[in-house]
Amino acid sequence: MFDPNDPLFWILVSFVVFVAVAIYYRVPSLVGKLLDDRADAIxxxxxxxxxxxxxxxxxLGDYQRKAREAENEAKSIVEQAKVEAEALAADARKALxxxxxxxxxxxxxxxSRAEAQALSEVRSAAVETAIAAAQEILKARAAGATGETLVTSSINDLRGKLN
Known part of the structure; x- marks a missing residue:
């Protein structure tokens, strides 16, 4: 049954020695400990x-919430800008x-000042024209002693008004 020349015998002896050495050095407990440590690490x-x-x-939830808040804030800023733009446009129209x-x-x-000035100039021109015409008429009609009497009385009246 156990023939020392048979290779299976030596394989069996090697296997038994291997198992004995493994048990002597507590390899199964070390392997179990390594596996347990690996399981704990996992x-x-x-x-x-x-x-x-x-x-x-x-x-992610926080960023999504902040994104929604930022979007809402942007919408409110745009709405406020529209309102301010409308107010500025209304103010500009009112100022215009x-x-x-x-x-x-x-x-x-x-x-009206130009009309008044033109009217004054026309009146002044009319007065000057009327004075010139009156002077010509008086020169023609009041010649001689009557003219001298009128000039003298006018000069006397003028002296009285100037003093």
Whole structure:
């Protein structure tokens, strides 16, 4: 049964020696400990990965919320800008209307002053023309003693008015 020349015998002896050495040096417990340590490390990595995933989801939710808030704020800023632009446009229209009214009034006043000045100049010209005509008529009609009497009385009247 156990023939020392048979290679299977030596394989069996080697196997038994190997198992004995492995048991003597507590290889199964070391392998078990290594496997347990590896399982613990994997468990810790899974726990850490779960925590990181939860943190990432929380950050994603936070960023999504902030993005919505920023979008809402941008919409409110745009709405406020529209309102301010409308108010500025209304103010500009009002200022334009006031400026046009003021310029129209100034133009009307300038026209009325020009009319008054023209009327004054026409009156002045009419008075000068009337005086010249009267002078010519008086020269023609009041010649001689009557003219001298009128000139003397006018000079006396003029002296009285100037003093």
């Amino acid at each position: 468990r810790l990595e899974l726990d850490e990965a779960r925590k990181l995933r939860e943190e990432a989801q929380a950050l 209307v006031e400026t046009l009214e003021r310029r129209s009034k100034l133009a009307e006043e300038k026209i």
